[in-house]
Amino acid sequence: MSDLVKFPVVLPRKGHITELVIRHYHDNVKHQGRGMTTNIIRNNGLWIIGCSSAVSHVILKCVVCRRLWCSFEGHKMADLPSDRLEPSPPFTYCAVDYFGPFYVKEGRKEMKRYGVLFTCLACRAVHVETATSLETDSFISSLRRFIAIRGPIRQLRSDRGTFSFY
Template sequence: MEIDENGVLRLKGRIKAAKDVVYLKSPAVLSGDSSIAKLIMKHYHERFNHGNHNTVMNEIRQKYYITSLRSKLRKIAHECQWCRINRSLPKMPSAEGDLPPERLRHHQPLHVYGVDYFGPMSVTIGRRHEEIRGAIHMPDNTRRTH
């Protein structure tokens, strides 16, 4: 770390030769508990539309190095009134549609279709022998009745 000409503590990086990179070369170091860091985090949280932590962290790290950034951003999002309202679970369950008539025919089992099971059958897979069982779907018009 080093102190620049304005008295700001900055991280020393190894990319000073990069010409098109401005802010990532030496970000300012701030304590996560300082009031200026909290204001910066809140500003970026609101500027990026209360987005996820990774997006906000990426944007903050373009200019600043804030200690314990992830946990501080979680705390800001937890205290944010907009996030609390819009990310909460609904109080009432959503209205569900009616059941189809096939599900309501409890007195006519297998009215629409049926399933028949068969097996076991011996099957060879490579050098291994296994026993398998099967199921057949039978449409309504081919199903036998007792």
């Protein structure tokens, strides 16, 4: 055992020199924490009165440690509706949305067509139908085709989107 460890230099808990020593050794151990910093200080022949709390105080102000050890911010999100969580057959609970228009040629005429997207809320499966316009009759026709293929649905959600005509 070396004389530095047997007869260490005693430093006060609060003091500018003490803080500089702690910072130096804290940087040398690559910001590994209070225990490693305290051990390296004592192995180099220094004894700080109240060492653990002094090291903790310096580490608390260390910018690098704050960035490395900070907790991640979580996204605040609302709870999912109960129909999204309970197991059910595909397309029992659905959502619907329109997309488009697409220009389609029928003979010599160019006509607008829209896509109707039906999404299963439980398993995220997708079913696409076409609609001739944005009117209610066209939507009901595409809904009937969807139900004929996929079976009856218990609930249909929509964003009730508004359409802009430009």
